[in-house]
Structure formats: structure tokens, C-alpha cells
Amino acid sequence: MVDPKIMCRNHLLGEHAEIHLFVWNIDRKHSVKGYIAKGLLETHNLYTRHEELAQELKRRGYQHNSELDAKWKLAKKAGSIDKKRNLEQLIDRCTKCRERHRNFFGDGDDI
């Protein structure tokens, strides 16, 4: 759930694939409670988030032909992701994302 433009290729493709996996699982009535409990999923934002990621994928010239069903716009509210913490962890763990983040936002410690 961080700004897609700072995400490296792996993380961008990874989160995009994750969204499709969540949707696949929810459609099959598989429980995603664990992800919600851990703050890894906001079902009501799957659609918008997928759109953001898909746009960024296209902008970078990657193929994208896996649209989400419009019903996901109306997904019920569940889960809450700590976006600031996610960003901190991402740029802490991934040198490529860190690099991109620095290029976009400079070196300030206010991330």
C-alpha cells in the first residue's frame, strides 16, 4: 500500500499478484481473516489499489491484462493497513525500493 512509483519491479509485480491471489481466495470463500488480523489486507481497497498498481505497470511498459471484476468496488470494509509502517519496512528491506524512494523524495528522514 505504498506509493506505486517508488516500488521496484519485484515489489510492484509482487503486490499486484497478491491482489489477484486475495481476490481468487475470497471468491472461493477461503478465509483471509489471518491477513486482516495481521494488517496485510484491506478488502474495501483491493479494487482501487489494483487500479493504482495496474496503471503503474502500464506506465512502465509492462503487460497488464488482468482487470478486476467491478464488484470489488463494492467490497465490504474489512481490515486496516498501516501504510507508514509498510513504507518504512519496505525501504528498510529493499535496496531498490529505497533507491527509488530517495530519487523521488530525497533523503529526508520524514518518510
Ligand SMILES: [Zn+2]
Ligand atoms: Zn491485474
Ligand SMILES: [Zn+2]
Ligand atoms: Zn523493492
